């Protein structure tokens with residue numbers, strides 16, 4: 696078990712509407728401000744989805760480049776761009792995200808029912824995306840929404856070798872309607888099935904956020920929190936900012952005697968060049 700906890704913040708996502716969640720950071724200024732607050736609160740990685748001028752999810756390359764640059768100038772956070780985008784984004788658009796020059800990216804290891812929709816990640820797309828990360832020196836984080844995705848991760852590593860950076864780091868995304876449930880026994884089953892030497896964080900969607908945090912800390916994992924995943928702080932209490940979610944994660948990590956990992960340590964841990 697590591698002595699510190701890597702905290703990733705996922706501040707925006709592609710699913711929530713600004714009109715319904717006014718606190719959601721959707722403009723570049725809002726995102727940079729959120730990133731600064733979350734870094735101060737203990738985050739070391741930011742998982743980024745961006746929006747267009749109408750606050751709709753977009754994978755526009757120029758906008759992604761501007762975002763990476765602005766976050767690099769304003770913070771020391773590791774910048775992980777989403778290659779998941781929004782349900783229905785094309786594979787070509789999702790692959791092109793890597794051209795924006797992030798430190799890291801998400802790479803989902805299989806298709807999954809996603810509420811009433813389907814988040815598509817067929818094997819040929821996964822393999823193209825993985826090979827592109829290797830060509831472009833981008834550290835992938837393997838997003839696992841289901842136990843079957845772990846089988847696909849083993850197959851990917853067997854077929855194409857280790858990731859850029861050298862560490863296999865995964866994120867268990869738990870509690871999506873259609874994916875694996877967000878509870879301790881599923882988390883343990885998933886962790887048991889990971890490749891030898893892999894490290895992992897976990898995130899619980901919606902009401903599973905807090906139980907998944909406790910389970911992850913108990914099992915030696917790292918944490919991802921943010922308004923992409925959770926809009927309710929506690930029953931009946933809306934989240935007011937990403938920073939409060941990071942503050943809570945950092946407090947629990949300290950309580951577990953594994954305080955937040957600082958950005959420099961996180962770079963070394965994930966194999967992201969300084």
Ligand code: KMH
Pocket residue numbers: 708709710777778779780781782801802803809814838
């Ligand atoms: N927005 C979801 C369809 C990722 O960022 O890589 C996919 C997602 C995963 O959020």
Ligand code: ZN
Pocket residue numbers: 705708742744777779780801923
């Ligand atoms: Zn995402």
